[in-house]
Amino acid sequence: MEWWDGFWATYNTVIFSIGVNAMLALSIYVTLSCGLLSLANAAFMGIGAYTASLLTMQFEMPFPIALAAGGVLPALVALVIGIPTLRLSGVYLAMATLGFGEVVRVIVLNLDITGGPMGLNGVPPITEWWHIVLLLGVTIYVLARLRRSKIGRAFEAIKEDEIAARLMGVNVAGYKLLAFVIGAAIAGVAGGLNAHFTFTIGPNNYGFENAVDILTMAVFGGTSNLIGPMIGSTILSLLPEVLRHFKDFRLAINGLILILVVLYLPKGIWDPRRIRAFLGRNAEKKVK
Amino acid sequence: ADIKLGVAEALTGPAAKYGVAIKNGFTLASEEINAKGGVNGDKLALVIEDEQGKKEEAINVFKKLIFQDKVLAVFGPTLSNSAFAADPIANAAKVVVFGTSNTADGITAMGPFTFRNSVMEADVLPVTVKAAVKHFGIKKVAVIYGNDDAFTKSGYDVFKATLEHQKIPVTTTEAYAKGDVDFKAQLTKIKAGNPDAIVCSCLAEEAANIILQTRALGMKQPFIGGNGLNSPKLFEIAKDAGDNTLMGSPWSAENQTPANKAFITAYKAKFGADPDQFAAQAYDAMYIVADALKNVKLSGNLAKDRDALRAALPAVKIDGATGKFAFRAAPAVAGKQVGFDADQEAIVNIAKGGKFVLLK
Amino acid sequence: MLLQLNDISKNFGGLQVLQGVNFNVRQGEIFGLIGPNGAGKTTVFNLITGLLRASSGSIRFNDDDIGAVAPHKITERGIARTFQNIRVFKEMTLLENVVVGMHDHLNYGVASMLLNLGGFRNAEKEARERALELLSWVRLDHKAHMLADSLSYGEQRKLEFARALATKPKLLLLDEPVAGMNPAEKTELMSEIVNIKQRGFTIFMIEHDMRFVMGLCERIAVLNFGKIIAEGTPDQIKNNQEVIEAYLGKEEA
Amino acid sequence: MLEQQLINALSLGSVYALFALGFTLVFGVLGVINLSHGAIFMLGSYAALLLVEQMALPLWVALLLAMVATGLLGLIIDVLVLKPLRKRNAPHLIPMIATIGVAIMITNISQGLFGAENKRFPQGTIPEESVSLGNLHITAVQVAIIVIAFVLMVVLLGVMRKTQLGRALRAIAESPKAAYLLGINVEGLFLLTSFAAAALGGAAGVLVGVSFNAISPFMGQPMLHKGIAVIILGGMGDIRGAMIGGLFLGFAEVLTVAYISSDFRDAVAFGLLFLILLVKPSGMFGKVLERKA
């Protein structure tokens, strides 16, 4: 098992990142499944990361409590800003949430307790692989259950036609807020996990680019169900490693792959309808 | 056998302008050393990786270098922020991590395997301000700095403390953000306070733009800056509008020591461009490590060799492109010994005719 | 009186769309609202379902003022509708479309849902069964697992109809239910509606198809330029000179 | 000081507006948030820089050629990326993600070609002295930017409001299907729009490159952030909105620096954006039009 030890020592951060990114992609999937294009998840991740890190660093809280707080605080913030913001739709919501992220960033930048632009350094590396597996598992389970329930259907109905959904008895504002809050909590926990294996966090780790990255992972993988965001986050987390030997033009290749996948699989990599159609066709062929 | 050394720098992305110069410095020095027969007969082999100036990437690259490529020591990463993420990896693995461009406070507090030859602003700026006051007869200054970047912000903190300490009143303090190109609003405000000079904790390219826009607003004040301004870029952009800018740095193109002259000539010959401070510090860092390696008997047992290098480094003293260099133990943290900072004297330069010359 | 509109007015900016509209819908009847295009009929539905607020006047349902109640609460109280411009959930299957309509009637707790307990499973199963039944009422059960997107126009109307019934309404508002259907299908839907009425639903419809309206409705109100110009039995309406001139034309009369 | 700040605000705002014009045009007609607009803007700068440096062309010629070059780039992006996505009926976020890929590629390749450092136009390309009116200072480039931004806006607005072409573009914006039924050459106009928008982006790049001396492969990114804010503020796809949104952001930023604190410049700007959206959910000029049923 020597190769395994070497492999693990080299790549455990990459693997951890895949798990955390999967959670982030799922966090935006929740809001997308309710028709909300919210780009606040990077900011929520940041709030979660700072909360959890401050608790472990300054107050020496146990990790589970810190992580829980890292999920709860963003959820509370989401609750507060969600009420006015979620009246917006489409790109306007995206922008307002980006604006919110920017405000959070500037606040963090100017606070003392958060370490300003230097951020927090020396965050203890407590995150273990099984923490991530466990929490990712819980996230997937809960979201999968939600999907199959009236809540999931309400989300989808809202996504398709708010007015019709409202007249089916769906409390549209309430469910939107719920999706937003769930997304924030997941992103916050992911942020807490991430902070505790990257040693340092700073205000610029949770800005515009990260918000867009999270969205890209979800859409790239496909947002019609839970599998897509996970595939998307896995591939996009691995891509830079795999492309390492392209050196200077690695990012160009990365961009090219993104374009090609999107061109040929516009509904994301995991598109059940296409897959079903594909399998169906093959089955037909076999029968013939 | 070859001695494998890891280089983890930002070769793409916005931080690449430093990372590439640093990589050049390492390449130049290692080639020179190898051309002279290497260290005790062993050649230096660099394993160069791009960390993009991102903390996660820096961690990944460090792990790859340490666990997969099994390098003896790692140079980098480019930015202090990334160093805070990656250096703990090296310390945990008991591998020397050598920063050539990390100036932030607390870098060497991360563990006993952390070394750097980048001079902290706290060592440079007080000297610079003092020289400026004397040279221009300054009574009051305005300050402008980048407030979302660890380097410029920590430079600002040092400036602030220095100005307080030297009792120089500040008319106004203005901030800008990374990527800004229009500074006129801040400068107009500075103009209203009518300071005698403008203290600028900025990177060279921003500073060049700030200087040009200051002049466009009809202001003639000289600028005072730190390490960040020490780049040919300043003049490529600002031309002689930058004249009278005072800058403190461990390295100067005008420093006429033989080592520095040799470095500059070799760099120009190899890369066809003027070197900057980042290249100079990287160049010196390679020689520092090579010097330490002279006193290390490589056993082939990686862990032992890494430890031996760590033990040999603190004693190194060289006279390099950046002048006389020695290590200074960083203040202990919680009673434990930590890493080593640079012990070097700052040189104060003044811009004249589109380049920095030594301030006499 | 199940539904009472008292002196309702509505304007959009300068445009006065409804002016002092009064009429009632009785428990158990089929009531029709007709009138020229742009008379304000759909606007009346929008006011009743809470999508718009009246500029003045009051709307009572079961004697409660519902003028300021949110749309989803109105659905809860027992009013459902179909839309003139079809609004099915296109990316959902027909079955899911109908089950969304049962939103208020699926009463299981979060724990039951998360742990997939019996309560949750049974409720969901029942909902699916009932949805299939509703789909079979409108003869769409064979397409239950197709996406609503792939239905033709007329089929989508029927799906909306089933979806509205799924909310278990006391009052069903139909906005041009047979627009885009051929006479045979209209006849079919007609018997469907009679069926539904017999199950105790009250129906309030807007429709331009006179054969359909006259054949089904017990009472009809006629809206013209935002005012009720006539109200009465089909026969009374058919022979009302003002209605003929404004709306029916000579041929239909 | 206030007068000077107002001039600063006007010129900064015009820069934002200029960038946003093309950005909003693409959204308005193609319905795509083109996140490669920042990269196109950056290439505009480099194109003009090369033409001036290598071929010693006068700046205005370089400006026009750079517009053509970026316009062609816009066309290429449309043909290779956006058009196939239109054909496949991709959901609305997909083209945006694809343009992220385009932006990453262009930026990375530009860095390989031009290096990571900032570049500037050779001295003497433009008159560098500022005109002084008493205590006020304004440079020729600032004046040029303000004038060009306004002229382009008026021209675009005229085209959109008053011509059959403009009506056709608005028709496409709302419903390509309806446009097809009317006999509008929808694909042709998509291409035209992509060309025009990219050319506008390129022009903005040249002017910004000239006036701020900070041409770098990464200059598009911060501008893109501002551009997004601007077109949302003004109302997506609205030409007038892009202009006024740009000016608004410029004034908000400058006045925040002048009277509040430069530390909070971006927070105030984005905070205001947030507040404006809460009051006007589709921007200052965005259309709120929803028939309820």
Next chain:
Amino acid sequence: MSASGNKQPILQVEDLAVAYGHIEAVKGISLSLNEGEITALVGANGAGKSTSLLAISGLVKAQRGRVLLHGQDLLQMSPHRIVESGVVQVAEGRATLTTLTVEENLGLGAYTRKDKDGVARDLEWVYSLFPVLKNRAAGLAGNLSGGEQQMLAIGRALMAKPKVLLLDEPSMGLAPLIIQEIFRIVQEINKTGMTVLLVEQNVRQALRIAQRGYVLETGKIVLEDSGANLLGNPKVVEAYLGG
């Protein structure tokens, strides 16, 4: 009235087939429109009527077949060329441009025309056909009621001065008086020499004014005859006229 044999076909659909994914919605139909006549196409919901019209206009891709106008195959042309060559459709669901004014909508109807005077005259003609539109000329088309939008859609198509007008359920959602009006207008337009293909659920009225009629069932033509004969055909009466 019966289909007169000496009329020339202007538009010929031959073996047209259309599929969505692997569901074949139109399975090889052939139609022929005589110049200056009204041809009705009737059938149940989902029979494939709209799909056929969309394929003729080039908005969905045909699997096979030809659509000949003066010997030219429309299936080889892009949609805007088809409109230019004189085949214009009023689509199901109206395709109103809600963010443009009523007048702008009508103006765009004439997008392919160059004769300014003719356009101005036709605009007045359309306004005289639908006075409501004149009253709301400067208002946003999105604020029109359903019926008003239908009138706008027909008016807009007329602005193109088509040779062949394809109408997909023009009477849907209209008040009886207006339906009579629309049918009257369709006949009136037809008298000016315009060829009309009328898809209608209002089968009785459609066949009454049509010289020829086709009955479509699950993607296939099952009956073809003169309008009058179809009205009397017991199968049609049973299936489409509600007995």
